[in-house]
Amino acid sequence: MVKRFLSCCMLVVLLVVSLAGFPEIGYAATSVTANFSVNNGTGYANNFGGAVNQLDSPADVDTLRSIGINFMRRDAYLVQIVPNTTVADYKNNVGNVADPSTWNWSNYDWVDTYHNKGIKIMLIMSYNVPWLSHSNTMHGIPKDWDVYQDIIKKIYAHFKDKVDYVEIWNEPDLNSFLDRTNSGYANNLAAYKDIYYYAASGIRSVDSSIPIGGPATSSQNATNWADSLLNDSRISNNINFLSYHYYRQNPDGEPQVTSWRNVAVAHGKPDMPIFVTEWNYSPSYTKIPMNNESVDAIPYLAQRLSDFINARANGNGYFAFNKGTPGTDDFFSLYADGTLTPKMTVYRLMSKQLGLGDGDFALKGLSWLNGSATVLGGAAINASGNPVAWIVNTSGNGDNANVTFSGLTPGVQYQADLYEASRWQFASAIRQSFTFTATSGSGSISFWLPYKCAVGIKLTPIVP
Known part of the structure; x- marks a missing residue:
């Protein structure tokens, strides 16, 4: 009985070994x-880009450049730059408060760093200053358009010839980023169109050719915003690109790029660039590994980049190329010591090794x-x-x-x-x-x- 059992065991082992071969x-x-x-049209090198909250070190920028990053989107916060004053004092230049040489530019050395290292910059004209706001907050609607236009003009003039695109405001479809309190505006879109008009007018007074765009909506489906902007004769000629944001856990091929382009086509602008200026797995600040250091972000990021390219998006801003520590920080692509997270190998593969970041491609x-x-x-x-x-x-x-x-x-x-x-x-x-x-x-x-x-x-x- 024991011999028969051993013989059966040996037969099973031999069978398993044989099948394994x-x-x-x-x-x-x-x-x-x-x-x-x-021939499927043109692919764009600006798809190898990101949005940034904080990344100032030249060494960190060199690290990103070494893997083919060539495009960055980042805020110019009015509240950081313009002194605290009043509308009346600004108009009367009390204490030279309206003189940009007295403003605080100390947080913006990164503009020179990025520019000097060959990165194309999309500068966001971010929000307002409380003293100029109907709601007395940085996200409130300007209560004096002449002052707002003058501020935007002077901020842009300071960065002129160092930035490549200007985006007006950020996610104005959200009340948390566009506060209509005490403004009298019935909806965010109506307010944003006026913001866009005065901001673009200020920029155009010092530069006739810099691409200006928006609306940088939080919703990828807000094509009605694009339609309304392009239908406004005050601003349509100063809309040089359209932008929106798209956080999604399951990639879908990015059909929204075509939807936004179709709006431009309907307004006689078939070559209007479309930028997805923020995207990632989730917009939630809850330390989600897929937003940060997970190795499973490698195929996710590769799929979405591939989809953006094949949809012929003109550029995108992965959110975010910040530095951080797993479990402590959110939306980072470099560890605190400056080394790259695993997902960034996708940029090295596609932009650097395949050469897709070296220029537009067929x-x-x-x-x-x-x-x-x-x-x-x-x-x-x-x-x-x-x-x-x-x-x-x-x-x-x-x-x-x-x-x-x-x-x-x-x-x-x-x-x-x-x-x-x-x-x-x-x-x-x-x-x-x-x-x-x-x-x-x-x-x-x-x-x-x-x-x-x-x-x-x-x-x-x-x-x-």
Whole structure:
């Protein structure tokens, strides 16, 4: 009996060992095709950007630049800059209070830092000063438009030639950011249109060409704001881009970019840039790991960046490129010691290694057939002329990936360099290199695609 039991156990062990040597049965490999003969419009380098509350150290900015960050959105707070006074004293320049050379610019050395390091800046004209506000708060509506316009004009003049875009106010669709108390305005949109008019007029008095935009709504669906702004003859010619915010846990392909663009098209402005100037997993200040240091933010961030690019958003501001400590701080992308959180490897992969942050690029075609992985991605010709493709695996399964490239120069030999952004690889070096000849303009490579990762492939013709 004991011998029979031992024999059965040995049979089971041998069977398990034998089966372990065979591949898992169920799914075919994941197949991806990048077609470089397809023209899908322009992709924009400003998609590799972020919004910032606090990041002043030149060393930290260098760290972001090293992974391809090239666009930053940040506030110019009127309440920090303009002295505390009264409307009457400002108008009479009592104590030189209306002279910007007496204002407090000490919190804004970052403008020079960012500009000198090659980052494009979107400056937010943030809110008001209490003494100029109907509600006596920094978020209140100006009670003297001439003074408000003069302040905006002087703040912009101080930063002129150092900033690249100006956004008027922030999330004016929320009462917490636009307080109508004692103002007489029936709704936030009506108030914002006047704010926009006077702010834009002040800026235009010193610069005829700087792009000005908004409305930077908290809702991605507030296209009625865009329609109303563009329908207002006082301001429509001074709306040079549209912007909104979109926090979402489950990526949806970013169809709102098209919805906002369609509003501009309806007003005869088909080339109106669309910026998503804040986005992340959640807007909640509750120390959510997906907003901060979670490795699962790698495929999330890669998917949303891919969606923004394929939707032809002109730029975006991931919130936020701040420094922080897990469990203590919110919305950070650098740890307190200045090192990068895992999710930032996605920027290194796409912007730096694939070269998509080096300049605007030509979008091409990408199609796929899922095996055990669940993928999406895109293809492009980067600003240097390299064909590139990126693949995001959002599933918890890894898989063999077969990638075919078509639309290449027939008969040319290519080197394909593969980079990986995952919990194991940080896109800091080539993971694998392949060579193939584009017979009839096509070629292919195969590799292992890990779970919850992003990979990028850059093709370079091999010169004999």
